[in-house]
Amino acid sequence: MTYWSPIVGGVDAVFKALADPTRRDLLDALFAEDGQTLTALEERVPMTRFGVMKHLKALEEAGLVVTRKRGREKLHFLNPVPIRLIHDRWVSKYAEPWASALTELKTQLEDTP
């Protein structure tokens, strides 16, 4: 069951969105400076405005980016919620057991005289 999901296209959309290096670069750009406009982001990436627009659309549909319009410009903000959900519900599943296995090993070693 899903309690609340800002992820329109589901988990799959988030993973797919993160799969492209350009989109990760855009997230990095927004992480460095939030609320940037399309034309500002366009300069950060070797691509025409239209390519950037498509990537931003993918990020937005995945819920990784939220937007607000101010006059004729569109401001883009990073939304960490989906990536946090991915982490909590999926990444931790694989990463944690390994970490705890290490911890157990450590404990075991320390407990052995």
Add this chain to the structure above:
Amino acid sequence: MTYWSPIVGGVDAVFKALADPTRRDLLDALFAEDGQTLTALEERVPMTRFGVMKHLKALEEAGLVVTRKRGREKLHFLNPVPIRLIHDRWVSKYAEPWASALTELKTQLEDTP
């Protein structure tokens, strides 16, 4: 600088590998039961052996799966290291500030009389 990398194709390969639902299913299958063979995994997924092979190859090149040969069979094991690296170096960057922002807010609220 990279200290040690089991990720052959780099971070990008890992993200790309995780982007496909079939490959995530395969990881789930290996998470449920480690060391499965190709034909065993084939039954878990609506696809021919060859499709599964390609997906496993992608997972292996991303370092998410490691293999061992036993006679004529090839055993597949889940490797949590790359996903852990992704988490530590990338996911946490976006997820953590948000979490700490919440924590700060909480602290602030509690400190206000």
Add this chain to the structure above:
DNA sequence: TTGACATGTGACCTATTGGTCACCTATCGT
């Protein structure tokens, strides 16, 4: 040794994706 079994390779096709462009709408400043 012979047949069944487990996996591997390369060609092949189709659907999807990344990227560009011509053209269009809306808003700003003067």
Add this chain to the structure above:
DNA sequence: ACGATAGGTGACCAATAGGTCACATGTCAA
């Protein structure tokens, strides 16, 4: 009102990815 600026749409193309198949190699078990 005007040109300049910010963003949007749909068509289009090339590259890649997902999937299947014919065929081929290595390994087990009787």
